Amino acid sequence: MNKQIEIATKALRLQVLFLIGISSKVSMHKVLLFTSLSLLLTSCLRLDSNLFNVSDKITEYKWDNYTGEQDFKLDASYKIQDSMMYQFTMDSKGNGDTKSYKIYGMYIGDLNRIATDTVILYCHGNKWHMDFYWQRAKLIAHTGGKHRFGVLMIDYRGYGLSDGPPSEEGLYNDADAAMQWLKSKGLSEQRLIIYGFSMGTSAATELSATPRSMRPHKLILEAPFASAAVMSADGAGLNVPASYTTNLKIDNAEEIKKVKQDFCWIHGTQDNFLGIKTHGEVVYKNHGGMYKEAHRIQGADHGQVPATFGFQNYNETLYKFIVK
Amino acid sequence: MIKKHSSLFLFLVTSLLFACAPSRIIKPLAKGEQAIGANIGGPLINFGGLPIFIPYTSAFYAKGLNDKTTAFGSLHLTALSFGVFQTDIGICRELWYNPKNKLGLSANPAINFALDRWEWKAKLWPQLDMNLHKEFGSNKLLYLGLCNWFELSRIRPHGEVQPKNWFMSPQVGFQYSPKKWTYGIESKWVAPGVNNQPNVVDYLGPNHKGAIGVYFQFIRRF
Structure with a gap:
């Protein structure tokens, strides 16, 4: 800075x-x-760092006791017992890193069952930290019934309590570190589902297209963005190259062409941030695999898909896709 | 969404409308007369709940080729600070002028060109400004006009169809010219035919159409 x-x-x-x-x-x-x-x-003014919204600093994770802004809040029936919450740290060192970073994660489920369970790796969006996304993680942990699947969420470097500066490559390295952790617990690729929301769709797509430690079995993207190029063109009206403002290489619309895994896409029709037409539809159309399904949620804005869809509908949709 | 997800992709704010600047010359200079100018301003956005204009800056040089035609060229300083060389080069041509009531019509055809030093990507797009101007007294000028940008590409990223190739922006401005200096303010409704939602940038425009732009200009003639 x-x-x-x-x-x-x-x-x-x-x-x-x-x-x-x-x-x-x-x-x-x-x-x-x-x-x-x-x-x-x-001159080297670049706006890359604006991708990462890490402005809300915390000293501890509060989970259900978090009172800050959230997209939605679940009722008491969605509570996760302490015995099924495992907060931990792991070291992340990947492509381009000269040192390792301590990043934080939260596993929802029974640690002893990871080797035999199906696990959803949730890659959250660009905002703040895991407390902001805790309600989402809890909701996903109710897919197919409470703790039917394990859920792992991490704070990328620079987010929440995780060390280091945020970066595009860091997203991929940290998500891969999460996979290494799951692999070390005995999880097999056939039982790994990766789910990306908003900015997290870049990590989910990248690691599905070009697997590192593990090859996710299925891919779920909620409100994905197509690429920095689309953002630039949307913002400018004119077809202005993204390189005029950023060196970010995020390009889900191209990366997903390499994704052969089954793909589930969910997007709000009223997404006023990452428009369904210029972002989501392009990603969906470009999927390179054999099976894909689309869920266009009428009236849902960015961040409001689960609430507008209905929590039960949302969980059922995820469940059917995962067990299909 | 920028409200809720804050700075996510605020970077688009600056990529927006690199072309954004007021009309360079409204009324042609006299033959041989020269001018240099600078401007600051851009479209209004909602930033943290407050409306602000994006402070694009550019500077230009102009010279009267004859009494009806002035040539100009510019350098966009904000773009330059991002490693992008951007210029607009064109002429201002008086199409009609009535000396009795000091009313005139001018056209500014120009070419915008940009080239970045990161990936050496170039972009070119034509522009045509038309301004009806009226002088009041010896040093005040009011104008109404249309700024038109033309996107030459038929496709967007990933092979998608470019939805719009003509961006028309109505504008109004006022200039005050005591002696050799001119101070101007211009406001334009940038691309009112384009929905400003959904978008990564929280533009402020009537009925979520386009964005209102505000520009301040300083010109020295010599």
């Missing part, structure tokens, strides 16, 4: 120099040339 501020200051200083040059009419062409070349060659 300090580096970005430093760069921004430098850019501003050059702009001021340029404007001073304008107002004084002194060697305007030299100032123009100097400023243009300097800024073009030295």
Whole structure:
């Protein structure tokens, strides 16, 4: 962040120099040339870090006692007993990492049954930390009945209490670290389901398309985004290249062409953030496997799919897809 | 959604409308006259519950080729700070002028060109501004106009069809020119024919259409 501020200051200083040059009419062409070349060659303002919304700092996870903003809140019948909650840390070191990062995870279910259970690895969205997504994880833990499947959720590096700076590659490395942890507990690939929501769809899609430690058996994407290129084009109206603002390479619309696993797509028709037409439909259309199913949830905005769909309908849909 | 999911993809804010700037020249300069100018402003967005305009900056140079035609070229400084060279180059041509009531009509055809240093991706899109201007006294000018951008590509990313190729933005502006300086303010309704939702950027536009833009301009003639 300090580096970005430093760069921004430098850019501003050059702009001021340029404007001073304008107002004084002194060697305007030299100032123009100097400023243009300097800024073009030295500028490196990028908006990549804005992908990661880690602004809400916490000192501990509160789970059901969390009182901050959430997309929805489940009633008491969805409570998870303490004995079925396992908060832990794991080390994550993957592609491009020079050191390992301690990241936090929450496993919902019986640890001793991972070797024989089916587990849903939930890759959450870009916001804050696991407390924000706790209700979602609990809901998924009720798919097919309470604790029918195990659920693993992690905070990517930089999120919640997890170490390190967030990054695109970090998302993939951390999700893969979660798979390594599941593998170490005896989980087989045939019983691994990966579920991505919003930003988490990038990790879920990437690791399904190009498996690392494990190859997920099925893929579920809720409100996926297509790519940075689509975001750029949507934001600009004009078909502006994403490279004008970001170096992010996230490209679900292309990656999913490599996904041969069964695919379940869920998206709200009123998603006012990642539009169903320019994002979700493109990802769905490009799936490279044999089986896929789509659930367009009428009237649901981004983040409101489970609540608008109805928790029971949502759970039934997931269950049918998983056991199909 | 940016309200709820905060800065997720706020980066699109800056990618939006790199082309965004006020009309460079409204009334052509006299033959041989030169001008340099700078502007700041952009479309309004909702940022943390507050309406702010995106502070795009650019600077330009203009020279009167004759009394009816002025050539101009610009440099977009905000884009430059992101490693993107962007310019718009064009002319301002007086199409009609009535000296009796100081009413005129001008056209600004221009080419926008951008090239980034990260992947060396270039983009070119034409622009045509039309402005009806009326002078009040010797140093005030009011104008109404249309800014038009043209997307030449028929496809979007991933081979999808580009839904819109003509972006029309009505605009109104006022300029005050004491002596050699001109101070201007312009507001335009950027792309009112385009729904601003769903989108990653929380634009502020009437009925969720387009975005209202506000621009401030400073010009020195010599």
